[in-house]
Amino acid sequence: MSQYERTCNDQMSKVIDYLRDELRGVRTGRATPGLVEHVRIDVASYGSTMELRELASITAPEPATLVVKPFDPTTIKDIEKGIQTSNLGITPASDGKMIRLPIPPLSGERRKQLTGQVKSMGEEQKIALRNVRRDVIKKIDADKKASTISEDEADSGKDAIQKLIKKNEQEIDNMIAAKNKEIDEI
Numbered sequence: 001m002s003q004y005e006r007t008c009n010d011q012m013s014k015v016i017d018y019l020r021d022e023l024r025g026v027r028t029g030r031a032t033p034g035l036v037e038h039v040r041i042d043v044a045s046y047g048s049t050m051e052l053r054e055l056a057s058i059t060a061p062e063p064a065t066l067v068v069k070p071f072d073p074t075t076i077k078d079i080e081k082g083i084q085t086s087n088l089g090i091t092p093a094s095d096g097k098m099i100r101l102p103i104p105p106l107s108g109e110r111r112k113q114l115t116g117q118v119k120s121m122g123e124e125q126k127i128a129l130r131n132v133r134r135d136v137i138k139k140i141d142a143d144k145k146a147s148t149i150s151e152d153e154a155d156s157g158k159d160a161i162q163k164l165i166k167k168n169e170q171e172i173d174n175m176i177a178a179k180n181k182e183i184d185e186i
Helices: 004-022 072-084 109-145 149-183
Strands: 041-042 047-051 056-062 065-070 097-104
Touching: 004 109, 004 149, 041 072, 065 072, 072 109, 109 149
Parallel strands: none
Antiparallel strands: 041 047, 056 065, 065 097
């Protein structure tokens, strides 16, 4: 594996990992902690904004319910408020010690919106992959022009980069298809 392939592979892996994290936050018919763990919570007593996963443990004891147990009980009101103001469409129910989040079933219209959102997320990351490819090919061309690599090395490097992008685009397509299947589950 050439230095160009390594560079390209590392950058493309970051793109795939980013998409994987983004897709975790997309709501499906099933309750998963990933749905709320990245919600930003303004904590007045701490004087900062933190992610929910930094403030509480999140579990899914039932397929349609999440339970949020704050590490610090004084933050429960802030967490409730943060979940209500997020655009998840979930109303928290608190008993003073923990917060239950009943996940309502998705309407047909909302499923279509989410499917479109997931598709556009995939397209954005494919564009990011193509940008990585463009940058690495520019580097190969510059090195060829500067005579630091031969024409054959440049051509084989470009072929390897093209194979990498095909592989990663296919992985993105598979991730999007799996997420859309999850969204359509009732």
